[in-house]
Amino acid sequence: MPFGVDEAGKGPALGSMFAAAVRVPEAAALPEGIADSKRLAPERREELAATLYGDDRIVVGVAEVTPTLIDDPETNMNSLAVRAHAEAIEGAIETADVSADSPVSGLCDACDTDADRFARRVADACGLERDLDIAAEHGADDTDPIVGAASIVAKVERDASMAALTDEYGPVGSGYPSDPTTREFLESYVAERGELPPFARGSWSTCADVLADAEQTGLEQF
Template structure:
């Protein structure tokens, strides 16, 4: 299992989803403390991500699924999770091929983003445009596999950096998740001021639809 794949940001109402793939021929070279990113502090995730990226024995691929892709009525989140995993794998394996390190079949493990792990693995393998990629998937793989845990850390750090960039431009937006009071307050304030959602909102999410509907109702009541 020389590569592991995981995603971050599947459920938020704001911002992109990211997937990462980490390839390593010998997982024992991974730094100590690798585990599911949700079990680590932001500071520790940053440290581990920097260590992973600085190790030339590793190949890392990252895929971004933007809000525009998420809002496309012709797709759904399960299909986009498949696409993000496949794109991250392609980025990783392509780097290996350019370096002349990839020969024959390359296999790996994904953290399953579907209730049916076998179906998810099959769909990711079918979505990969490269030959010779074998994919397995398991629920909880980010806890069980150091490589999937490493991918989880990279994906989460990418997602956090994305949110930090948006916050620098728009002010505090919170985590982007519907349950975050800062996120809800930001959405309500932005829509109240601009009469539309911010450009990085997932417009098809019920959280965003509800904020727009509330603003429209408030506007009607003022007349």
């Protein structure tokens, strides 16, 4: 049973990053319409993710990396991406009803300029007592349907987490620095409370700049 792994939310200023691993008997078991999540409308992604979760032949593992972990000065995004991929793989394999002697191989969408190095690091990070044959390629979410399925699950999980934040805090946007709604939310929140929201990545320049601008504005008012 091969698996594919991908992440969503590596670059935003708000919210968690998610990684997903999808394990299937064969690619033919995937629902029709699987593609890189970026090529699909949100409604279609949700439909496909629901189908993946609802198919007994398919096993899904998901890992979340919170803003607190992302802001930890003792780590970095490359290491966290490795950790998330490994945890997602563990989730997909540990819950699968397969023999420990069965070969397990999979493909990751590489989150490192050196794809082979990324694959080695993910394999080393997996805490499973079995041999794993893990490869990584750049753009695998666009060329491999199983990795494409993983990209859909990761994106849907990320979108759901942002929707939950919107329900609690009002419109927060996509969380990406280029999103005007996200920028407006950050500026308004900091102006009103004098601090970043708890789900902001404070180490990101976007968040640091908004906080610094608010502090400077406050000083100028005295």
